[in-house]
Amino acid sequence: MPYKNFCLVCSGNQCESAKSEEIFKELKKTVTDLNLGQEIQVVKTGCFGLCTQGPIVKILPDETFYVGVDTGDVKAIIHEHIIGGQTIERLKFKGKAPGKDPRHYQKQIRIALRNCGVINPEDITEYIGRDGYAALGKAIFEMKPADVIEELRKSGLRGRGGAGFPTWLKWKFTHDVKDQSDEVYIVCNADEGDPGAYMDRSILEGDPQSVLEAMTLAGYACGSSKGYIYIRAEYPLAIERLYTAMSQAREYGLLGDNILGSGFNFDIEIRLGAGAFVCGEETALLASIEGERGMPRPRPPFPAVKGLWGKPTVINNVETYANIAQIILRGGDWFSQIGTEKSKGTKVFALTGKINNSGLVEVPMGTTLREIIYDIGGGIPKGKAFKAVQTGGPSGGVITADHLDTPIDYENLVALGSMMGSGGMIVMDEDDCIVDVTKFYLDFSVEESCGKCAPCRIGGRKMYNILNKITRGNGTMEDIQHLKALAVPMQKASLCGLGQAAPNPILSTLRYFEDEYLAHIQDKRCPAGVCKALVTYTIDPDICIGCTVCSRKCPNNCITGERKEPHFIDQERCIKCGICYKGCKFGAVKIA
Amino acid sequence: MGQTPLDAINELREKKRLELHYRKGNEDKIEILIGMGSSGIASGAKNVLRTFNEILNERGITNVLIRRTGSLGLDHAEPTVEIKMTGMPDIIYGKVTQDVAQQIIEKHIIGKELVCGHIYDRPAQDVVKEPTHAL
Ligand SMILES: Cc1cc2nc3c(=O)[nH]c(=O)nc-3n(C[C@H](O)[C@H](O)[C@H](O)COP(=O)(O)O)c2cc1C
Ligand code: SF4
Ligand code: SF4
Ligand code: FES
Numbered sequence: 001m002p003y004k005n006f007c008l009v010c011s012g013n014q015c016e017s018a019k020s021e022e023i024f025k026e027l028k029k030t031v032t033d034l035n036l037g038q039e040i041q042v043v044k045t046g047c048f049g050l051c052t053q054g055p056i057v058k059i060l061p062d063e064t065f066y067v068g069v070d071t072g073d074v075k076a077i078i079h080e081h082i083i084g085g086q087t088i089e090r091l092k093f094k095g096k097a098p099g100k101d102p103r104h105y106q107k108q109i110r111i112a113l114r115n116c117g118v119i120n121p122e123d124i125t126e127y128i129g130r131d132g133y134a135a136l137g138k139a140i141f142e143m144k145p146a147d148v149i150e151e152l153r154k155s156g157l158r159g160r161g162g163a164g165f166p167t168w169l170k171w172k173f174t175h176d177v178k179d180q181s182d183e184v185y186i187v188c189n190a191d192e193g194d195p196g197a198y199m200d201r202s203i204l205e206g207d208p209q210s211v212l213e214a215m216t217l218a219g220y221a222c223g224s225s226k227g228y229i230y231i232r233a234e235y236p237l238a239i240e241r242l243y244t245a246m247s248q249a250r251e252y253g254l255l256g257d258n259i260l261g262s263g264f265n266f267d268i269e270i271r272l273g274a275g276a277f278v279c280g281e282e283t284a285l286l287a288s289i290e291g292e293r294g295m296p297r298p299r300p301p302f303p304a305v306k307g308l309w310g311k312p313t314v315i316n317n318v319e320t321y322a323n324i325a326q327i328i329l330r331g332g333d334w335f336s337q338i339g340t341e342k343s344k345g346t347k348v349f350a351l352t353g354k355i356n357n358s359g360l361v362e363v364p365m366g367t368t369l370r371e372i373i374y375d376i377g378g379g380i381p382k383g384k385a386f387k388a389v390q391t392g393g394p395s396g397g398v399i400t401a402d403h404l405d406t407p408i409d410y411e412n413l414v415a416l417g418s419m420m421g422s423g424g425m426i427v428m429d430e431d432d433c434i435v436d437v438t439k440f441y442l443d444f445s446v447e448e449s450c451g452k453c454a455p456c457r458i459g460g461r462k463m464y465n466i467l468n469k470i471t472r473g474n475g476t477m478e479d480i481q482h483l484k485a486l487a488v489p490m491q492k493a494s495l496c497g498l499g500q501a502a503p504n505p506i507l508s509t510l511r512y513f514e515d516e517y518l519a520h521i522q523d524k525r526c527p528a529g530v531c532k533a534l535v536t537y538t539i540d541p542d543i544c545i546g547c548t549v550c551s552r553k554c555p556n557n558c559i560t561g562e563r564k565e566p567h568f569i570d571q572e573r574c575i576k577c578g579i580c581y582k583g584c585k586f587g588a589v590k591i592a
Numbered sequence: 593m594g595q596t597p598l599d600a601i602n603e604l605r606e607k608k609r610l611e612l613h614y615r616k617g618n619e620d621k622i623e624i625l626i627g628m629g630s631s632g633i634a635s636g637a638k639n640v641l642r643t644f645n646e647i648l649n650e651r652g653i654t655n656v657l658i659r660r661t662g663s664l665g666l667d668h669a670e671p672t673v674e675i676k677m678t679g680m681p682d683i684i685y686g687k688v689t690q691d692v693a694q695q696i697i698e699k700h701i702i703g704k705e706l707v708c709g710h711i712y713d714r715p716a717q718d719v720v721k722e723p724t725h726a727l
Contacts, residue, residue: 002679002704008711045711046669046686058713060681108716117627117664117674118718128601129608130720137598198631205629206662237630253597261597326719359667362716 003041005082006060007031012047013356014379015054019071023055026074040082047357049106051378053093065093107371109338111346112160112199112322113362116206121241124248127209133254135328136213139220140262143328148221149175152324154332156344161189161280161317162395162421162497164343164410167324173304174222174312184224185308186215186266187315189285190231190238193277194393195444197424199348200318202360204231204238207322208245212255212268214321217328218314219266227268228308230285232275242270277394277448281496282315284450295450296496317422319348339365343409347420351377353427354384361425366407369399373427384429388512391426392419394441394448395501397508398434417508419501433530434513435520438505439467445502456499459490463506471531475521483510529591532576536592539580541566543588550580550589622656622701625674629663635670636689643693644673651697665715672712675700686712 009015009024027042048056053067057077064087066077073091080086110116119126127133139148152168159165178184188211192200204211215227231239246268249255257265271289273279279294286308288294307313323345327335336344343365349372352358356378363372369389373379380386388398391408397418399406406412410420428437446460463486466479487503494500510517519525526534539550539559544566551559551567556575561567567588569580581589624644628637641658648656664672669686675696676682685696687710695707 006681006706008706011709041705043706043708043711045709045713048713049715063681106713106716110716110718113665113716114718114720116629116662117625117715119661120659121662122660125604125608126612128605129612132605133601134605137601141598202629202663235630237633252601254601260601355668357666357668359715360663360665362665 004039005041007040007042007077007082008045008058008060009042010046010048010050010054010056010058011044012051012054012378013381014051015047015056017383018054020055020069022071023057023069023074026071027057027077030074030078034078036078036082040078047378049357049376049378050093051356052374066091067093107364107367107375108362109346109364110362111326111335111338112203112210112319112348113206113360114326115210116202116360119207121206121208122244124209124245124252124254127207128252131325131329132209133213133325135325136216136220136254137260139217139328140260140264145175145221145223148217148328151328151332155327155335156332156339156342157320157323157327157335158343158410159317160319160323160347160422162392162419164420167316167320170304170316171218171222171314173302174224174314177305177312178223181311183226183309183311184222185311185313186218186222186224186227187286187289187303187308187313188215188227188229188321189280189282189315189317190229190235191273191277191280191285192232192235192318192422193275193280193448194422194424195441196352196426197350197393197422199350199360199423201235201238203318203322203348204235205241208238208241209249210325211242211318211321212245212249214324215268216255216259216266217324218316218321220264222312222314224314225265225267227266228271228289229268230271230273230279230289232279233272234275239270239272246270276450277444278450278496278498281498284496285315286313293450295452296498298495319423340407340409342411347408347423349423349425351425351427353390353425354380354429354432355427356381365409368405368407370404372408372425373404377427380427380429384431387428387430387432388434389425389427390418390437390441390505391424392421392504393424394445395419395497395504396421397504398428398437398512400512417504417511419504431528431530433471433526433528434509434516435467435471435526436528436530438509439464439471441505442467442502445498449498449502453493453495453499455490455493456495456502459486459494460499460502462486463490463503467506470517470520471526472533473520473524473531475517477521479521480510480514480517525592529578529581535576535578536571537569537574537576537578537581538571538590538592539567539569540588540590543586544584545586545588547586549583549585553579553583555579620655620678622653622677623675624656624658625661625676626658627662627664627666627670627672627674628660631667632663632670632672637671639690640671640673640688640693643690644697647694647697651702653697653701656701666712669712677701680704684712684714685710 057066057069157167284294284296303313348362442464451457546564558570558573671688674684
């Protein structure tokens with residue numbers, strides 16, 4: 001006989017440590033005692049993303065969430081809720097978002113990701129069944145191009161590719177000059193070069209039609225008949241799904257000539273990039289589409305007026321496009337109700353690093369970092385301490401625990417010395433070395449610099465060398481001054497955003513973690529134990545029980561000691577691999 | 593006069609909308625959605641897909657529709673699989689190995705009970721409205 005009710009008990013990290021196991025046992029026992037084992041199934045689940053409110057029990061099929069449950073509440077859950085059919089108000093989750101859906105607790109709303117994980121990305125009819133192409137029909141048959149742009153203005157949508165420029169304004173610039181040119185182009189920036197970011201790829205893989213529909217809308221609004229999607233060749237699955245999507249759209253008369261029988265023509269071509277970060281910069285991207293080397297050129301003139309082959313060109317990011325059809329369909333006012341005063345709508349973040357629930361997160365602008373990291377991300381694994389979160393990739397910076405409660409939007413992130421960027425969010429814990437992380441980003445910027453202008457080419461390399469020196473224990477106090485002195489001219493004199501932003505990680509980490517730089521320079525110490533040259537591993541004889549695990553695992557055979565006697569590491573021969581540290585179950589190996 | 597292309601698309605939309613909706617309530621239709629974005633595939637979604645196909649064939653279960661979809665957003669729990677069937681709530685399973693796939697078929701689909709330890713929640717609320725006239 002099938003079960004009538006299910007009690008799901010979270011056994012995620014944090015609920016587990018809040019004794020969810022006992023609740024699970026108590027529920028099982030109560031169900032068995034009442035002889036209801038045939039009707040009620042009690043199961044353990046993965047994290048619900050509501051960890052700060054744990055332990056969590058979810059009741060199905062009515063989808064009720066109970067938070068902060070105690071073993072003493074078990075009787076009430078079974079008797080009042082399951083048998084009596086009464087919700088227990090005091091335990092019920094009271095999410096702050098409006099609406100009846102208990103899933104509101106997750107603080108996420110899916111607009112750009114609305115179809116990801118819901119539809120088959122290779123079947124246009126499923127997209128159509130989920131509002132697909134309703135916005136395009138509405139725009140072409142009921143709205144003038146200027147109305148479409150006006151709706152975008154009302155929505156307050158800003159570019160999701162990094163800088164946050166108002167999307168409607170870009171479209172309007174192009175719209176206003178379109179008559180002076182024989183052709184206008186619509187370009188989608190799917191380069192996505194930021195380390196740790198993969199939201200654009202996921203949108204293209206999960207819902208390619210939404211981008212095609214929005215580009216066609218842009219074509220209608222800006223008087224263009226030709227679009228290009230610039231995507232890196234390293235994204236084969238996204239490319240394949242785009243091709244499938246395009247041919248299906250053509251088959252249904254949604255792309256190509258005479259779209260929906262309206263007389264409007266628009267078609268899209270895919271251009272593959274070789275995966276150079278600088279090719280995400282808009283002018284470099286356009287050069288690359290033209291078949292030139294992907295190098296930036298000075299702006300103005302902006303692409304909106306003088307872009308691809310000198311013609312007016314709208315260039316937007318994938319996630320920006322993914323929002324547009326819903327805005328046209330539901331109206332700009334609907335969209336502008338979500339978010340903060342100056343940053344409307346939602347933002348997709350790729351949450352990675354030291355976090356329990358890594359993944360894509362789409363939250364309204366104004367959500368705090370704490371909500372993202374703890375409520376949605378489930379906090380830091382293994383009970384480690386949160387150190388910082390890096391946002392904005394190589395153009396951004398770090399945000400510390402002091403600012404976890406800042407509502408995130410474009411302005412607030414910049415005020416904290418970081419950036420929205422494309423939405424990579426890398427969480428760091430006490431085991432991450434800030435100087436090392438900064439060096440990683442600098443290395444990235446130096447590697448990816450196109451070399452066209454001196455401040456970026458030379459300045460970036462110099463800064464990297466200084467960071468390298470510091471992590472090797474050869475840093476001096478002057479080095480900090482040099483870093484600061486190099487940063488400002490580089491920001492001012494570089495030609496494109498890559499060079500202008502390259503010093504950001506340094507300035508940001510110097511602002512919040514100067515003490516960690518000083519530890520490397522003055523004490524020759526890496527507090528996180530990451531910078532190999534500055535680390536020594538020692539065994540605490542008071543803790544070591546002489547289990548011999550470390551000496552057996554050490555690849556260089558430099559740990560000695562009798563069984564059941566304290567062991568000892570020969571510092572001369574130690575290669576600092578850290579295997580003994582990871583292997584010791586007793587915490588006897590210390591890093592200094 | 594024939595139907596305009598716009599009418600045709602609108603008609604298809606209504607039909608599909610209902611179909612997407614009725615899928616849930618369709619008496620003997622069981623749906624298995626497998627998250628097949630790049631990261632899903634990297635963590636073994638293709639093997640999971642194959643395993644489901646094999647076991648269903650072995651068992652002679654034919655009323656199942658296996659569909660591939662993009663990332664569900666639960667990257668930490670990949671491979672992820674959502675099961676929709678009558679008489680059971682929609683459930684997302686994560687960390688689905690071959691063994692878990694076997695359990696999902698035996699327990700969830702055949703036995704109508706949930707598989708312990710592998711249930712994860714939907715990553716977010718979604719903005720596309722369900723059809724109201726369908727109920
Ligand atoms: C070095 C550099 C790399 C960039 N990489 C990307 C990228 O990968 N994807 C993207 O959409 N925008 C990227 N941008 C921003 C684009 O230049 C441009 O602002 C954006 O595509 C505009 O779209 P939006 O207004 O929709 O954000 C990059 C900018 C710079 C300076
Ligand atoms: S700032 Fe760097 S990447 Fe940009 S043009 Fe100059 S050298 Fe090239
Ligand atoms: S593994 Fe730890 S406890 Fe065992 S011998 Fe080495 S240091 Fe001592
Ligand atoms: S650990 Fe239980 S909700 Fe996250």
